[in-house]
Amino acid sequence: MAEKDISRRIFIKRLGTGVAGSGLALSQLSAAVSAGKDDDAGEKAPKDQVLLQLTVNGKAVRLHIPASLTLAELLRDRLNLSGTKVVCNHGECGACTVLLDGKAVYSCHILALDAAGKEVLTVEGLLKGEELHPLQEAFVKEDGLQCGFCTPGQIMSAYALLKQKPHPTPDDIREGMAGNLCRCGAYPKIAQSVLAAAKSNARAER
Amino acid sequence: MNQQFEYINPQSLDEAVKLAGQGSVYAGGTDLLGLMKNDIAHPQRLVNLKALPELKAVERQKGKGLRLGALVTLNELAENEMLQKDFPAISQAAGSAASPQLRNVGTLGGNLCQRPRCWYFRGDFDCLRKGGATCFAMDGENKYHCVVGGDGCYIVHPSDMAVALLALEAKLEIYGPGGQRLLPISHFYVLPEDDPTVETVLQPGEIITSVIVPEQPVGSRSVFVKFRERSAWDFAVVSVAAALQVQNGAISGGKIALGGVAPVPWLDKKLNNTLAGTALDENGINKIAASALTDAEPLEQNGYKVILARNMIKGVLQSLAG
Ligand SMILES: Cc1cc2nc3c(=O)[nH]c(=O)nc-3n(C[C@H](O)[C@H](O)[C@H](O)COP(=O)(O)OP(=O)(O)OC[C@H]3O[C@@H](n4cnc5c(N)ncnc54)[C@H](O)[C@@H]3O)c2cc1C
Ligand code: SF4
Ligand code: FES
Ligand code: FES
Numbered sequence: 001m002a003e004k005d006i007s008r009r010i011f012i013k014r015l016g017t018g019v020a021g022s023g024l025a026l027s028q029l030s031a032a033v034s035a036g037k038d039d040d041a042g043e044k045a046p047k048d049q050v051l052l053q054l055t056v057n058g059k060a061v062r063l064h065i066p067a068s069l070t071l072a073e074l075l076r077d078r079l080n081l082s083g084t085k086v087v088c089n090h091g092e093c094g095a096c097t098v099l100l101d102g103k104a105v106y107s108c109h110i111l112a113l114d115a116a117g118k119e120v121l122t123v124e125g126l127l128k129g130e131e132l133h134p135l136q137e138a139f140v141k142e143d144g145l146q147c148g149f150c151t152p153g154q155i156m157s158a159y160a161l162l163k164q165k166p167h168p169t170p171d172d173i174r175e176g177m178a179g180n181l182c183r184c185g186a187y188p189k190i191a192q193s194v195l196a197a198a199k200s201n202a203r204a205e206r
Numbered sequence: 207m208n209q210q211f212e213y214i215n216p217q218s219l220d221e222a223v224k225l226a227g228q229g230s231v232y233a234g235g236t237d238l239l240g241l242m243k244n245d246i247a248h249p250q251r252l253v254n255l256k257a258l259p260e261l262k263a264v265e266r267q268k269g270k271g272l273r274l275g276a277l278v279t280l281n282e283l284a285e286n287e288m289l290q291k292d293f294p295a296i297s298q299a300a301g302s303a304a305s306p307q308l309r310n311v312g313t314l315g316g317n318l319c320q321r322p323r324c325w326y327f328r329g330d331f332d333c334l335r336k337g338g339a340t341c342f343a344m345d346g347e348n349k350y351h352c353v354v355g356g357d358g359c360y361i362v363h364p365s366d367m368a369v370a371l372l373a374l375e376a377k378l379e380i381y382g383p384g385g386q387r388l389l390p391i392s393h394f395y396v397l398p399e400d401d402p403t404v405e406t407v408l409q410p411g412e413i414i415t416s417v418i419v420p421e422q423p424v425g426s427r428s429v430f431v432k433f434r435e436r437s438a439w440d441f442a443v444v445s446v447a448a449a450l451q452v453q454n455g456a457i458s459g460g461k462i463a464l465g466g467v468a469p470v471p472w473l474d475k476k477l478n479n480t481l482a483g484t485a486l487d488e489n490g491i492n493k494i495a496a497s498a499l500t501d502a503e504p505l506e507q508n509g510y511k512v513i514l515a516r517n518m519i520k521g522v523l524q525s526l527a528g
Contacts, residue, residue, distance in 0.1 A: 094305070094307060097307055104307045106308065176306060179308065
């Protein structure tokens, strides 16, 4: 076969960036070397690790990590906050959405070190004790999910949206949540859940 | 796959330049991390520009125009009310790029320097742009590839910002080991015939510090429109940016830039020569649209882009006329 004659099947097999892409986790790259300067109080970092300090769901966190760790890997694998899901690991689907200093970001597509000194809010951080956040409640009440795998990311995106626009129009919701895909296609009920949460917020304000 | 990298927060621009000589400049990371995950980039060192707050300013000085720091995020550009009012093409391009989450992180400088999205390039193919011997797109899946300016490699440049900035005749302030230089954005991108392995003229260690947009003449209007296959996030199939001056119903000056048609953000010569003096009525608009991409040589699957681009130009001119 000439090198150029690539069948469709081989073509698809060898693609790297589909939504269900085959991107390798960055932490599978072998260990990273630290800049070395970050350590305070003369504390020695383990080989190939860097000190990271940040706030996660209101709690101060301080730990040593390889530079190649993504924020999603930090949350899930090191801090056991597995509410944040990783689906594409490529910045394309939104399942891993968390808030970084109040803004929605894809946690799979930034490095944990990018969050140094900042505040991270994950879906776990929305709970008040046992009590669900109004957005979480709305998703349950309005059936805003099917398999539920995209839901934590949808909720975090909606949270960021409602913070900025407490009374969103359906268009605001479509635009504000365009970075979150749902493979079950539950979009109409997701939008309905966000609207319902906004309404119940408005009632609570009165 | 065996990569190691160090992550450094430089203390100054000079330190960043020195360190970047043997590493990669790292801004939001939304493109670079994708390239690393796909085994296309293997930087030894990431020089984190976010540590340099001086690159985050948006300033406007009388007579000097607009200065946008390279680290301003796409979302900051999209939401800036001054830009929405006086440079709408910039805020429209920023607001239509990627998704809300990526716009919160992705920066202007990174957007201009992102690498192409050609699926062979991003996938596991050793193509010409990666130093291999052939282009797989030329006779392969080339629906989204270029219709003009391709020579050996047929990418389209993916940056929406570059198209808007080209129409506005912006300049890039670049700082590097040899000092500072100011380069019109029309000289920043490299065609495959000159070098199929790079997209820009940036040398190792060089950093874009800001983008300078000249103040537009009175009576100017700018607009950016983008056609994508779905209304959620997607790259442009074709985009059109216009920054035009209109007097007494006719165009008196300005430029139209095209995205999604060429390996670089594209200033079609014939199209731009047809603008000045042409009336913005039906005849004039048809004449201008027909002058676009007359030298196009589409590949097997992408001839539709020529028609699409001409129709989008018509739409843009109609909106500026109305
Ligand atoms: C799913 C997805 C969809 C997207 N859709 C669009 C779209 O529709 N339209 C669009 O235009 N873009 C799109 N993008 C691209 C996105 O906008 C860019 O990835 C982003 O703007 C890059 O900015 P960054 O700061 O994250 O760059 P980084 O990833 O940090 O850097 C990108 C490159 O630029 C270099 N670099 C960064 N800053 C500088 C500087 N100041 N000087 C010199 N070199 C520098 C880096 O070394 C690197 O090579 C999309 C990306 C993804 C992942
Ligand atoms: S168009 Fe360019 S990047 Fe794509 S396969 Fe051909 S040579 Fe590679
Ligand atoms: S897991 Fe898909 S965007 Fe992060
Ligand atoms: S509910 Fe299944 S992916 Fe959204």
